[in-house]
Amino acid sequence: MANILAVVEQRDGALRRISGEVVTAAKQIADATGGEVHAVVVGAAGGASGADGLGRFGAARVVQVEGEGLDRYVAEAYAAAVADLAREGKYYAVLFGASAQGRDLAPRVAARLDVPLAGDATGLAVEAGELLVTRPVYAGRAFAQLTIKAEPRLVSVRPNTFRPREAAAAGTVETRQAAAGADAARTRVREVRAATGGRLDVGEAPIVVAGGRGMKGPENWQALEDLVDALGPTAALGASRAVVDAGWRPHGEQVGQTGKTVSPQLYFAVGISGAMQHLAGMRSAKTIVAINKDPDAPIFKVADYGVVGDAAEVLPRLAEEIRSIAR
Amino acid sequence: MKIVVCIKRVPDTEARIRISGDGRSIDPAGVKFVISPYDEFALETALRMKEAAGSGEVIALTVGEANSAEQLRSALAMGADRAVLLKGEPTLDGLVTARALAAELKAYGADLILLGMKAVDFDQQQVAPMLAELLDLPCVTIAAQVEMEGGVAVCHRETEGDTEVVETALPAVISITKGAYEPRYPSLKGIMAAKKKPLEEKAAQLGESRIELRTMTAPPERPAGRIVGQGADAVPELIRALREEAKVL
Numbered sequence: 001m002a003n004i005l006a007v008v009e010q011r012d013g014a015l016r017r018i019s020g021e022v023v024t025a026a027k028q029i030a031d032a033t034g035g036e037v038h039a040v041v042v043g044a045a046g047g048a049s050g051a052d053g054l055g056r057f058g059a060a061r062v063v064q065v066e067g068e069g070l071d072r073y074v075a076e077a078y079a080a081a082v083a084d085l086a087r088e089g090k091y092y093a094v095l096f097g098a099s100a101q102g103r104d105l106a107p108r109v110a111a112r113l114d115v116p117l118a119g120d121a122t123g124l125a126v127e128a129g130e131l132l133v134t135r136p137v138y139a140g141r142a143f144a145q146l147t148i149k150a151e152p153r154l155v156s157v158r159p160n161t162f163r164p165r166e167a168a169a170a171g172t173v174e175t176r177q178a179a180a181g182a183d184a185a186r187t188r189v190r191e192v193r194a195a196t197g198g199r200l201d202v203g204e205a206p207i208v209v210a211g212g213r214g215m216k217g218p219e220n221w222q223a224l225e226d227l228v229d230a231l232g233p234t235a236a237l238g239a240s241r242a243v244v245d246a247g248w249r250p251h252g253e254q255v256g257q258t259g260k261t262v263s264p265q266l267y268f269a270v271g272i273s274g275a276m277q278h279l280a281g282m283r284s285a286k287t288i289v290a291i292n293k294d295p296d297a298p299i300f301k302v303a304d305y306g307v308v309g310d311a312a313e314v315l316p317r318l319a320e321e322i323r324s325i326a327r
Numbered sequence: 328m329k330i331v332v333c334i335k336r337v338p339d340t341e342a343r344i345r346i347s348g349d350g351r352s353i354d355p356a357g358v359k360f361v362i363s364p365y366d367e368f369a370l371e372t373a374l375r376m377k378e379a380a381g382s383g384e385v386i387a388l389t390v391g392e393a394n395s396a397e398q399l400r401s402a403l404a405m406g407a408d409r410a411v412l413l414k415g416e417p418t419l420d421g422l423v424t425a426r427a428l429a430a431e432l433k434a435y436g437a438d439l440i441l442l443g444m445k446a447v448d449f450d451q452q453q454v455a456p457m458l459a460e461l462l463d464l465p466c467v468t469i470a471a472q473v474e475m476e477g478g479v480a481v482c483h484r485e486t487e488g489d490t491e492v493v494e495t496a497l498p499a500v501i502s503i504t505k506g507a508y509e510p511r512y513p514s515l516k517g518i519m520a521a522k523k524k525p526l527e528e529k530a531a532q533l534g535e536s537r538i539e540l541r542t543m544t545a546p547p548e549r550p551a552g553r554i555v556g557q558g559a560d561a562v563p564e565l566i567r568a569l570r571e572e573a574k575v576l
Contacts, residue, residue, distance in 0.1 A: 104468045108456045108457070108459075108466075114422075116422050138338065143546060144540055148537065148538055185465075186465035186496060187466070187467055189493050190494055191491070192489050193491075194488065199488065201488045251506060257340040257364075258505060287569065302552075303552045305552055305553065305565055307554070308556075308557050309558035314559050314561070321562055325570075
């Protein structure tokens with residue numbers, strides 16, 4: 001038995017997009033070990049919509065763990081539920097998404113199971129029974145290839161790296177009660193403020209539009225927001241360290257070594273010169289577009305496509321053309 | 328108020344990273360080492376909380392080799408009252424580090440244990456929640472701001488797209504991100520005072536790492552791109568390339 005447990009996520013009762021990626025990564029390992037993929041989602045009573053669709057990506061079994069007040073992430077209750085299931089199933093590996101939730105949850109489960117955790121994997125392979133994990137270190141300025149000498153092997157996978165792949169399996173859904181509810185938590189959420197106005201976070205968005213000093217001032221961000229809107233709901237705003245340090249944008253948007261390291265399908269660097277720590281945070285994007293007035297800016301060395309010009313002129317035209325494609 | 332801040336010695340974020348001849352580590356030659364930036368935010372948070380409380384103690388703690396004493400001295404210069412170096416080599420296995428910290432912290436009776444949300448070398452982002460589990464303490468991760476309010480710590484926590492305002496009873500473990508406060512520069516007086524502050528060294532209780540590092544490699548080079556044009560006139564060609572060549576639109 002070399003089954004894999006995929007820990008997937010819901011929010012407001014609907015599965016999050018990272019879920020398909022985690023199940024796909026788990027399926028890739030299961031194909032090599034000859035095991036099955038089991039998925040677990042913790043949530044409130046009634047389960048998560050979309051959980052029955054995880055079979056499409058290769059989940060043979062889907063376990064919904066339900067409990068009072070567990071619609072939102074409650075660290076202790078979630079960790080207990082996942083650790084219990086992991087113990088029971090004697091899994092070869094347990095996979096998480098390296099999302100905000102996964103980065104909080106996976107280390108707790110690791111401590112409970114007394115096994116190490118390899119976070120933020122960008123590559124997985126099985127060789128002679130060993131799971132080889134590739135992950136960025138030094139914010140992407142180097143890559144480490146490692147193996148885990150324990151079972152289950154706990155790994156979190158970087159968002160946007162394992163594209164969901166169809167691999168039909170039974171996907172039988174079963175429901176069980178969580179041992180602990182939200183009331184057991186020792187922390188209490190007083191209030192939730194939406195920072196991005198319902199847009200995706202820069203760390204998980206497939207398309208990122210990031211602005212830097214070349215935008216000249218926070219008042220010019222509307223042009224970037226217009227481009228994000230034109231690109232649709234899979235796009236998010238990002239920012240360079242310089243503009244976050246200057247107080248133009250919140251740290252939640254920062255891309256780079258002291259911000260988020262991102263791997264979107266498409267990254268627009270607008271008015272960003274390309275400091276080492278910024279390049280480290282975005283160089284694994286599939287396609288990079290740079291818009292900058294300075295033809296010698298280092299960002300052009302990593303960009304697939306460059307436009308030399310003033311963002312104030314280029315952005316409106318770009319948004320306009322993209323809107324016309326969408327129509 | 329007794330606050331412990333766990334810090335780590337890491338290469339400066341602007342340092343050029345080269346892989347060593349052994350293919351499993353980085354070449355430290357010419358690399359400047361600093362306190363991991365998020366740990367500086369944690370230290371700044373601790374110092375402000377002590378100042379707000381009017382009394383207390385801030386202890387800087389690290390697991391590292393002998394040269395990590397430099398970063399502990401920097402922490403003392405910023406304003407920490409004393410420092411403890413648990414000597415040993417940190418590995419990719421964060422659970423081993425968390426266990427060494429937990430073993431040391433058991434006897435401290437700290438009200439708060441603060442850590443940077445991640446160290447910017449291995450970027451594992453895992454020691455804080457592991458430490459909380461091992462010490463059986465509540466834990467808030469990725470807090471941009473922490474303030475005491477009627478005996479509980481109120482944290483502004485950055486999650487995907489949201490800010491959560493979370494409260495936790497003490498003692499607690501809190502991991503800190505960049506937020507409200509800019510870390511202070513050590514004053515000359517602070518640097519002089521740091522030389523006289525206690526810095527205790529002892530062996531870390533490090534278990535064996537169960538993460539085996541096989542190789543470390545440079546990131547794959549990106550193939551050279553091209554300039555599609557100048558100004559707004561370049562937009563149609565850019566769109567064409569994104570649709571037909573890159574197929575991302």
